[in-house]
Amino acid sequence: MASASGSGAPAAAEALRRRRILSSRLYLDDVPSSSSKAPVVYSPAYGISFNGMEKQHPFDSSKWGHVRSFLEDAGLLQSDRIVEPLEASEEDLLVVHSESYLNSLKSSEKVARIVEVPAVALLPNLLVQQKLLYPFRKQVGGSVLSAKLALEKGWAINIG
Numbered sequence: 442m443a444s445a446s447g448s449g450a451p452a453a454a455e456a457l458r459r460r461r462i463l464s465s466r467l468y469l470d471d472v473p474s475s476s477s478k479a480p481v482v483y484s485p486a487y488g489i490s491f492n493g494m495e496k497q498h499p500f501d502s503s504k505w506g507h508v509r510s511f512l513e514d515a516g517l518l519q520s521d522r523i524v525e526p527l528e529a530s531e532e533d534l535l536v537v538h539s540e541s542y543l544n545s546l547k548s549s550e551k552v553a554r555i556v557e558v559p560a561v562a563l564l565p566n567l568l569v570q571q572k573l574l575y576p577f578r579k580q581v582g583g584s585v586l587s588a589k590l591a592l593e594k595g596w597a598i599n600i601g
Contacts, residue, residue, distance in 0.1 A: 461536045466527055467585040480590040480597035481518060482583040483509050484525045487601040491564075491572040505601045512600075524590070526582035526599075528575065533585070546574060
């Protein structure tokens with residue numbers, strides 16, 4: 442038989458997770474439901490660039506900006522109709538990641554292994570946070586906001 446304290450731990454953890462979800466600012470946006478803005482979420486901050494180091498990875502880390510430019514050039518999207526997301530906070534990230542994992546991202550060596558770019562290990566973590574992890578946190582904010590907009594408007598796209 443499980444102890445009372447053991448059975449309460451999962452419930453307490455779920456309650457904390459739920460509080461984090463409900464208190465997130467990522468669901469807040471300035472797009473009224475009657476807005477003419479398209480449910481397309483994008484931020485120029487999605488692009489990852491740092492002195493050419495991004496070219497050491499096989500993926501194009503500027504592709505999101507290219508997609509936005511293509512859509513605008515094709516007349517499929519006007520820049521004033523794009524919704525910009527907020528950056529995911531540590532509390533937002535704790536909904537799905539452990540505190541120990543988030544703390545591990547304070548090590549440039551750990552981030553270098555995760556993104557598979559060994560040279561990242563040589564950078565001060567402040568630069569890693571600004572140039573690499575900040576764009577990822579903005580993309581997370583975009584994913585959450587586009588999910589919310591899809592529920593409200595029937596569809597949405599996060600270009601990131």
